[in-house]
Amino acid sequence: MGEAVAVSGRARLSKDRVLEAAVSLADELGIGELSMRRLAQELGVVPMALYKHVANKDELLDGMVDVVVKEIDPPADEPAWREVVRRRILSARSVLLRHQWARQVLETRTNKTPGVLAYMDSFIGIFLDRGFSADLTHHVMHAVGSRMWGFTQELFAEPADRAGEGAAEVDTALQLAMLQEMSRRYPNVLRIAMASSHDEGGVVGQGCDDQFEFEFALDLLLDGIERLHAEGWTSARG
Amino acid sequence: MGEAVAVSGRARLSKDRVLEAAVSLADELGIGELSMRRLAQELGVVPMALYKHVANKDELLDGMVDVVVKEIDPPADEPAWREVVRRRILSARSVLLRHQWARQVLETRTNKTPGVLAYMDSFIGIFLDRGFSADLTHHVMHAVGSRMWGFTQELFAEPADRAGEGAAEVDTALQLAMLQEMSRRYPNVLRIAMASSHDEGGVVGQGCDDQFEFEFALDLLLDGIERLHAEGWTSARG
DNA sequence: CTTCAATGTGTACGCTGTACACCTTTCTGT
DNA sequence: ACAGAAAGGTGTACAGCGTACACATTGAAG
Numbered sequence: 198m199g200e201a202v203a204v205s206g207r208a209r210l211s212k213d214r215v216l217e218a219a220v221s222l223a224d225e226l227g228i229g230e231l232s233m234r235r236l237a238q239e240l241g242v243v244p245m246a247l248y249k250h251v252a253n254k255d256e257l258l259d260g261m262v263d264v265v266v267k268e269i270d271p272p273a274d275e276p277a278w279r280e281v282v283r284r285r286i287l288s289a290r291s292v293l294l295r296h297q298w299a300r301q302v303l304e305t306r307t308n309k310t311p312g313v314l315a316y317m318d319s320f321i322g323i324f325l326d327r328g329f330s331a332d333l334t335h336h337v338m339h340a341v342g343s344r345m346w347g348f349t350q351e352l353f354a355e356p357a358d359r360a361g362e363g364a365a366e367v368d369t370a371l372q373l374a375m376l377q378e379m380s381r382r383y384p385n386v387l388r389i390a391m392a393s394s395h396d397e398g399g400v401v402g403q404g405c406d407d408q409f410e411f412e413f414a415l416d417l418l419l420d421g422i423e424r425l426h427a428e429g430w431t432s433a434r435g
Numbered sequence: 436m437g438e439a440v441a442v443s444g445r446a447r448l449s450k451d452r453v454l455e456a457a458v459s460l461a462d463e464l465g466i467g468e469l470s471m472r473r474l475a476q477e478l479g480v481v482p483m484a485l486y487k488h489v490a491n492k493d494e495l496l497d498g499m500v501d502v503v504v505k506e507i508d509p510p511a512d513e514p515a516w517r518e519v520v521r522r523r524i525l526s527a528r529s530v531l532l533r534h535q536w537a538r539q540v541l542e543t544r545t546n547k548t549p550g551v552l553a554y555m556d557s558f559i560g561i562f563l564d565r566g567f568s569a570d571l572t573h574h575v576m577h578a579v580g581s582r583m584w585g586f587t588q589e590l591f592a593e594p595a596d597r598a599g600e601g602a603a604e605v606d607t608a609l610q611l612a613m614l615q616e617m618s619r620r621y622p623n624v625l626r627i628a629m630a631s632s633h634d635e636g637g638v639v640g641q642g643c644d645d646q647f648e649f650e651f652a653l654d655l656l657l658d659g660i661e662r663l664h665a666e667g668w669t670s671a672r673g
Numbered sequence: 674c675t676t677c678a679a680t681g682t683g684t685a686c687g688c689t690g691t692a693c694a695c696c697t698t699t700c701t702g703t
Numbered sequence: 704a705c706a707g708a709a710a711g712g713t714g715t716a717c718a719g720c721g722t723a724c725a726c727a728t729t730g731a732a733g
Contacts, residue, residue, distance in 0.1 A: 304539070304542060311620075314624060317621070317623075318620075318622070318624045321623035321627050322623045325627075331627060331629070334630070335627045335628075335630040335643075336648060336652075338627060339587065340651060340655050343581075343587070349577065382549075382552070382553075383555070383556040384556070385557070385559035385560045385563055386552060386556045388563065389559050389576060392570050392572070410574060410577035410578075411577075413578060413670075414574075414577055414578035414580065417660070418655065418656070420659055420662075421655040421656070425655075
């Protein structure tokens with residue numbers, strides 16, 4: 198009588214339901230813990246049931262990427278390309294921060310899902326529609342590269358470090374020793390790690406504002422692009 | 436009597452031999468095909484033998500990264516930071532092109548092996564030793580990000596496409612149809628893909644000079660850094 | 674020659690993705 | 704309303720993975 202929900206509580210599966218569940222499972226547990234079996238269990242279904250909605254795990258991952266990419270805001274409707282690009286990239290960044298696994302998956306994929314193409318297309322359109330030449334835009338896209346997706350390689354990523362319980366004293370002593378070793382072998386790394394201006398206290402106290410760093414690098418890039426565009430730059434090879 | 440080579444042909448294992456074999460196996464087959472079992476077989480040894488030289492697969496991957504990173508040229512000894520950085524990054528790029536799997540592995544790793552730290556340290560040193568403030572250098576390192584390793588996200592990576600044998604005619608017809616579909620749905624992507632100036636003929640004929648694109652983006656970045664340094668830029672937050 | 678540590682072996686376990694045959698539910702045409 | 708087809712879900716099974724653990728072999732030092 199109903200149309201989608203079986204009488205006995207359990208809703209029917211669908212590709213969308215599978216993808217949605219996969220995304221939130223990856224959000225919770227990380228991409229490494231996402232297996233077909235785990236996902237099936239989450240959906241109250243036997244593993245093979247998933248294969249009626251998704252050809253294989255690769256297609257699942259592609260679908261997940263698509264779901265995430267569609268969360269990125271569309272380009273704003275205003276004349277200044279720079280602000281449009283800037284806002285969109287920052288939107289992408291906030292989306293990819295919500296789904297941290299997406300960075301890795303995006304990079305692994307051989308990128309050609311509809312959502313990814315649509316995002317790229319409209320991204321490119323921002324430049325073309327505002328007077329950039331196809332030539333310059335092409336090079337700009339390469340220069341922007343993965344920053345288009347709102348991420349940079351985290352230079353000094355912490356190793357997750359969950360469940361750090363027992364033997365805290367040994368840890369601090371050992372950490373100090375390691376720090377001294379560090380300062381002998383890699384003095385420059387240490388100086389730079391310290392050079393995050395706020396939080397001057399805590400030794401290695403990860404006082405690095407990622408958002409600031411991201412915007413710094415982004416603006417550096419946008420400055421460069423602006424200059425080239427203003428100069429009417431064109432590639433002089435061939 | 437000898438010391439390393441057993442009488443019966445087979446050389447003894449060692450961590451170095453394991454890592455070397457792993458690197459060239461990954462070069463040949465790609466990282467996806469590198470398993471402990473396959474590697475052991477390549478070395479004429481039972482899988483568990485590897486664990487006497489490497490704690491687990493993660494440590495193997497770390498070691499492989501270290502091997503690769505050590506192939507990058509040391510910084511040249513000259514006063515102009517820009518040329519030193521440029522040359523070194525291009526050296527890193529040529530190394531990572533020889534070991535394509537390394538990009539992915541580097542990004543996955545929680546980066547802290549000695550070789551990686553040593554590379555970063557000396558990279559940072561290029562700036563510090565040539566008059567950059569620690570503050571600016573810190574931000575610059577974030578801006579450089581993964582370009583330090585000589586790679587950018589390949590925007591339009593081909594899907595490998597080995598073994599494309601049977602039904603070539605269907606393929607071309609189908610490809611044409613897909614192309615038309617593309618041009619309706621993603622017109623901007625197509626325009627940009629075409630805009631690689633040499634090779635104006637072949638439809639989608641991947642006429643994109645990756646090396647040019649890389650250097651373009653790199654120089655854009657270096658220009659920006661140069662300007663900031665000349666201005667005596669300093670982060671104004673905190 | 675004995676002894677001991679380092680190195681290589683064999684077996685086994687739990688995990689993965691997924692092929693294939695089967696049953697069950699739901700939709701469609703008459 | 705009913706037959707039949709299509710779509711969705713199940714159960715079993717297999718090859719491959721990383722690796723724990725107990726055992727055998729080797730090479731060097733006493």
